[in-house]
Amino acid sequence: MVEYRFLKACRREPVDVTPVWIMRQAGRYLPEYQKIRGKTSFLDLCKTPELAAEVTVQPIDRLGVDAAILFSDILVPVEAMGVPLEFHEGKGPLLGKAIRGQADVDSLAVPDPADTVPFVMETIRILRKTFEGRVPLIGFSGLPLTLASYIVEGGTSRNFIKLKTLMYQAPEVFRSLMEKIARTVVLYLNAQIEAGAQAIQLFDTWAGILTPGDYEEYALPYTRMVVEGLRRDGVPLIHFANDCSTLLPLIRTLPVDVIAVDWRIPLDVASGVVGQGVAIQGNMDPTMLFHPPAKIAECVRDVLRRGEKTASHIFNLGHGILPPTNPDHAVAMVEAVHRYGKKA
Amino acid sequence: MVEYRFLKACRREPVDVTPVWIMRQAGRYLPEYQKIRGKTSFLDLCKTPELAAEVTVQPIDRLGVDAAILFSDILVPVEAMGVPLEFHEGKGPLLGKAIRGQADVDSLAVPDPADTVPFVMETIRILRKTFEGRVPLIGFSGLPLTLASYIVEGGTSRNFIKLKTLMYQAPEVFRSLMEKIARTVVLYLNAQIEAGAQAIQLFDTWAGILTPGDYEEYALPYTRMVVEGLRRDGVPLIHFANDCSTLLPLIRTLPVDVIAVDWRIPLDVASGVVGQGVAIQGNMDPTMLFHPPAKIAECVRDVLRRGEKTASHIFNLGHGILPPTNPDHAVAMVEAVHRYGKKA
Numbered sequence: 001m002v003e004y005r006f007l008k009a010c011r012r013e014p015v016d017v018t019p020v021w022i023m024r025q026a027g028r029y030l031p032e033y034q035k036i037r038g039k040t041s042f043l044d045l046c047k048t049p050e051l052a053a054e055v056t057v058q059p060i061d062r063l064g065v066d067a068a069i070l071f072s073d074i075l076v077p078v079e080a081m082g083v084p085l086e087f088h089e090g091k092g093p094l095l096g097k098a099i100r101g102q103a104d105v106d107s108l109a110v111p112d113p114a115d116t117v118p119f120v121m122e123t124i125r126i127l128r129k130t131f132e133g134r135v136p137l138i139g140f141s142g143l144p145l146t147l148a149s150y151i152v153e154g155g156t157s158r159n160f161i162k163l164k165t166l167m168y169q170a171p172e173v174f175r176s177l178m179e180k181i182a183r184t185v186v187l188y189l190n191a192q193i194e195a196g197a198q199a200i201q202l203f204d205t206w207a208g209i210l211t212p213g214d215y216e217e218y219a220l221p222y223t224r225m226v227v228e229g230l231r232r233d234g235v236p237l238i239h240f241a242n243d244c245s246t247l248l249p250l251i252r253t254l255p256v257d258v259i260a261v262d263w264r265i266p267l268d269v270a271s272g273v274v275g276q277g278v279a280i281q282g283n284m285d286p287t288m289l290f291h292p293p294a295k296i297a298e299c300v301r302d303v304l305r306r307g308e309k310t311a312s313h314i315f316n317l318g319h320g321i322l323p324p325t326n327p328d329h330a331v332a333m334v335e336a337v338h339r340y341g342k343k344a
Numbered sequence: 345m346v347e348y349r350f351l352k353a354c355r356r357e358p359v360d361v362t363p364v365w366i367m368r369q370a371g372r373y374l375p376e377y378q379k380i381r382g383k384t385s386f387l388d389l390c391k392t393p394e395l396a397a398e399v400t401v402q403p404i405d406r407l408g409v410d411a412a413i414l415f416s417d418i419l420v421p422v423e424a425m426g427v428p429l430e431f432h433e434g435k436g437p438l439l440g441k442a443i444r445g446q447a448d449v450d451s452l453a454v455p456d457p458a459d460t461v462p463f464v465m466e467t468i469r470i471l472r473k474t475f476e477g478r479v480p481l482i483g484f485s486g487l488p489l490t491l492a493s494y495i496v497e498g499g500t501s502r503n504f505i506k507l508k509t510l511m512y513q514a515p516e517v518f519r520s521l522m523e524k525i526a527r528t529v530v531l532y533l534n535a536q537i538e539a540g541a542q543a544i545q546l547f548d549t550w551a552g553i554l555t556p557g558d559y560e561e562y563a564l565p566y567t568r569m570v571v572e573g574l575r576r577d578g579v580p581l582i583h584f585a586n587d588c589s590t591l592l593p594l595i596r597t598l599p600v601d602v603i604a605v606d607w608r609i610p611l612d613v614a615s616g617v618v619g620q621g622v623a624i625q626g627n628m629d630p631t632m633l634f635h636p637p638a639k640i641a642e643c644v645r646d647v648l649r650r651g652e653k654t655a656s657h658i659f660n661l662g663h664g665i666l667p668p669t670n671p672d673h674a675v676a677m678v679e680a681v682h683r684y685g686k687k688a
Contacts, residue, residue, distance in 0.1 A: 159666055164631040168639065211607045211629050213646070245589050246609045263555045265590045285555050287508040295512065302557070322503055 004136045006067040010199060010236035010257050012279050012312040018304060018341030019066035020334055021138070023240070024320030025059035026071045030327055032058045042087045046072050049122040056127055060135055062327060063334045067199070068127065068135050070192070072120060074142035074203060075150060077188045080116035081108045081180070083151055092156045099152050099166060105176050110183045113191040120188075121195035128196040138238075139197030141189050143204040144181040144222035151177070160209050167218050178222040186229035193235050201238040201260070202226065208243025215247050220254075227254050238281060242319055248273045263288075263318030267306035279312035284333070286317045289325045293332040300336035315341065348480040350411040354543060354580035354601050356623050356656040362648060362685030363410035364678055365482070367584075368664030369403035370415045374671055376402045386431045390416050393466040400471055404479055406671060407678045411543070412471065412479050414536070416464060418486035418547060419494060421532045424460035425452045425524070427495055436500045443496050443510060449520050454527045457535040464532075465539035472540040482582075483541030485533050487548040488525040488566035489559075495521070504553050511562055522566040530573035537579050545582040545604070546570065552587025559591050564598075571598050582625060586663055592617045607632075607662030611650035623656035628677070630661045633669045637676040644680035659685065 006019040027033055033055050037045060045051050056071040075093055079085040084096035099105060113120065127137050142150075150156075152163045167174045189200055207219060227237065239251060240260035251259055252274045260281035261270045270280055288299045300315075307313035315337045321330060350363040371377055377399050381389060389395050400415040419437055423429040428440035443449060457464065471481050486494075494500075496507045511518045533544055551563060571581065583595060584604035595603055596618045604625035605614050614624055632643045644659075651657030659681045665674060 159631065161631060161634065161666060161668055164629075165634045168632070168635040208608065212610060214629070243587065243608070246613065264552065264587070266556060269590065285508075285558070287503065287505060288512070290505065290509045291512040322505060324505060 004066070004198075006314065007136050007198060007236065009312050009314045010238070010279055012257075014343070015312075016343055017338055018307065018313055018315050018343075020315035020337040020341070021065040021067040021069065022059070022063070022317055022321050022330060022334075023069075025063065025065060025069065025330075026055045027321065028323040029321055029325040029330070030058055030062065032062070042073070043085070046076055047119045049119050049126055052119070052123040053126040053130065056123070056137075057130060060131070063331055064338070065334055066135060067138055068131060069138040069201065070120070070124060070127070070140060070197065072123070072140070074140070074147065074205075076117055076120065077111070077113070077141065077184050078147055078151060078181075080111040080113070081184055082111075083108070093150065095150055095154050097151060098154070099173070099177060101170070102173050102176065105173055105180060108177075108180055110180055110187065113188050117188070121191055124192060124195040124197055136198040137196065138199045138201055139189065139192035140201040140203060141185045141192075141226075143202050143207075143219075143226060144178045144185065145207055145210075145219040146203060146205045147181050147185070148174070148177055149206045149209075151181075160206065167214075171218075174218065178218070179225070182222045182225040182229070185226045189226070190229075190231050193231060193233070197235065199236045199238065200230070200232075201240060202256070204239070204241040204244075207241035207247060210247075212246055212250060216250050220250055224254060227256060240281070245270075252278065258314060260314075260316065261318065267303065267313065268309040271310040276311040279314060280307070280310040281314040281316050283316065283318040286319050286322050286325070289317075289321070289329040289333060291329075293329055296329060296332045297336040297340070300333055301340050304337070304341050348410070348542075350658065351480050351542060351580065353656050353658050354582070354623055356601075358687070359656075360687055361682055362651065362657055362659050362687075364659035364681040364685070365409040365411040365413065366403065366407070366661055366665050366674060366678075367413075369407065369409060369413065369674075370399045371665065372667040373665055373669040373674070374402055374406065376406070386417070387429070390420055391463045393463050393470055396463070396467040397470040397474065400467070400481075401474060404475070407674055408682070409678055410479060411482055412475060413482040413545065414464070414468060414471070414484060414541070416467070416484070418484070418491065418549075420461055420464065421455070421457070421485065421528050422491050422495060422525075424455040424457070425528055426455075427452070437494065439494055439498050441495060442498070443517070443521060445514070446517050446520065449517055449524060452521075452524055454524055454531065457532050461532070465535055468536060468539040468541055480542040481540065482543045482545055483533065483536035484545040484547060485529045485536075485570075487546050487551075487563075487570060488522045488529065489554075489563040490548050490550045491525050491529070492518070492521055493550045493553075495525075504550065511558075515562075518562070522562070523569070526566045526569040526573070529570045533570070534573075534575050537575060537577070541579065543580045543582065544574070544576075545584060546600070548583070548585040548588075551585035551591060554591075556590055556594060560594050564594055568598060571600060584625070589614075596622065602658060604658075604660065605662065611647065611657065612653040615654040620655040623658060624651070624654040625658040625660050627660065627662040630663050630666050630669070633661075633665070633673040633677060635673075637673055640673060640676045641680040641684070644677055645684050648681065648685050
């Protein structure tokens with residue numbers, strides 16, 4: 001059995017070189033992705049296993065990263081719950097289910113992934129065959145707070161007023177929504193693990209909109225339900241929250257293997273907060289790929305140097321790679337990690 | 345001479361009650377503001393001293409806050425530099441000057457405020473007469489990074505790719521832009537102080553998009569130019585940056601009187617970082633005004649309790665009040681601060 005350096009780093013075992021992958025590495029910045037995307041809608045791409053698998057493989061071929069991540073959208077399980085979902089070019093997702101009261105939450109399902117999103121598991125099975133011995137495959141899901149925010153706001157948001165109004169004015173309704181999402185995510189991720197996902201990343205993109213007090217009261221319990229509901233069986237769990245510097249002491253209470261942070265907190269500072277009992281993933285500012293290539297190596301070395309203070313470091317960007325990024329700059333980053341991340 | 349509790353708190357002197365004001369307290373959530381706004385464009389409102397003064401007074405009458413802040417827009421001095429500026433309903437500002445190279449920066453002026461924005465100083469003079477003995481008047485300006493981001497992005501932005509691309513790929517051009525803005529801001533704020541502003545708040549809304557390393561290299565030196573260029577003469581300086589939790593150790597190196605923080609960092613934690621040599625302003629989450637009024641008092645008490653750990657606390661929201669806010673909820677907040685913020 002191959003010992004993937006990415007999985008070893010998740011488990012805080014010694015590695016030859018710091019492993020690296022990139023959030024949204026399969027995506028719009030790659031011309032080969034655009035080519036496939038030109039032939040189909042975004043949601044159809046997510047739902048067609050052969051195509052989803054193909055775009056998952058693309059960045060492995062082009063960048064030489066140390067892990068693949070399933071190509072899908074975090075709203076796939078939300079649609080399966082019964083929330084109408086549309087994507088319009090350049091506008092972000094539109095979700096068509098207003099949550100005004102308990103009846104709206106009650107009308108949502110906790111869907112069986114085998115019935116509603118079999119294409120996700122099929123994509124995973126194809127990819128495991130494709131990758132065997134090459135790279136491990138990461139499955140993923142959004143966490144309840146982030147998925148609830150899409151549902152309640154009806155899409156992306158700036159100030160999350162609808163979400164917080166529900167949270168503050170109808171906490172029972174909010175909590176029942178969060179619980180239903182948590183149960184959905186548990187089923188969804190257990191199905192991914194069963195289908196062959198070798199690690200799981202949990203995304204809480206919008207956690208950083210909350211005060212630490214509100215995060216602890218309204219979000220963390222449902223993340224904990226997800227984490228505790230997974231049949232992990234050795235599959236490492238990565239927790240990523242954007243803009244979470246002041247939430248780290250709370251996130252650290254979760255039994256996860258890896259905590260991923262954005263670029264706002266230097267890795268040595270983050271390591272000081274979370275300690276040596278957990279691996280850290282991150283955290284180059286995605287816009288730093290707009291540096292001239294020579295400077296990118298310098299940025300990589302700074303992140304690696306700070307990463308030496310962590311118990312175990314998996315290199316990544318601090319958020320998803322941006323669509324206008326030059327793929328050659330991403331290649332330069334990965335090469336620099338592999339060159340300067342060699343262990344003595 | 346009246347000893348305003350707001351100014352005393354800025355100077356870390358003992359006060360009878362914790363002072364409170366609200367960022368964007370003159371604004372769209374107030375029906376009396378909407379009434380005036382209905383008769384004129386937003387920029388004309390900023391540029392007509394009698395009207396700008398009238399909307400500045402409105403929240404003092406309605407809310408009973410302990411300080412007034414000049415009604416204006418942070419882009420007023422940017423337009424004076426020679427950047428065409430438009431506001432379209434519900435779309436945010438549009439700035440019409442691309443910064444592609446040094447020639448574009450060279451074409452911008454460092455304007456004399458007496459020539460270009462005399463209406464600002466006239467508004468201040470009117471307000472000082474109106475308020476004498478009632479509340480002190482805060483003047484303000486955006487800081488160079490935030491103003492540069494509006495100029496380079498041409499408006500608001502999500503990922504600030506244009507700004508960071510300029511910063512990374514043409515640092516000389518970026519630096520000359522920042523320096524020119526800093527010189528503009530110094531003239532602008534000194535004119536406000538001379539006209540009668542009794543405190544100054546510096547806004548760096550977008551500082552939180554940078555890593556601490558980039559903030560130190562590309563933004564902080566120009567903030568320092570501003571701070572050091574002011575003829576303060578006892579006028580307290582407040583520094584506000586949004587999403588700045590991990591930047592606080594750097595911000596603390598500035599010789600300002602008050603550091604304002606957003607809601608992401610509890611005041612007791614912030615106080616632990618910046619120490620007892622500076623006052624702290626903040627930081628209730630603006631969305632907490634969507635709580636039922638009874639709960640708002642609870643939120644206020646939590647912020648006040650944490651504020652007791654600071655050298656001196658000025659109560660505020662952690663960001664501007666949101667347009668859909670019910671004014672009665674803002675009143676409830678101010679009343680709760682004055683009720684529970686009484687000193688023994």
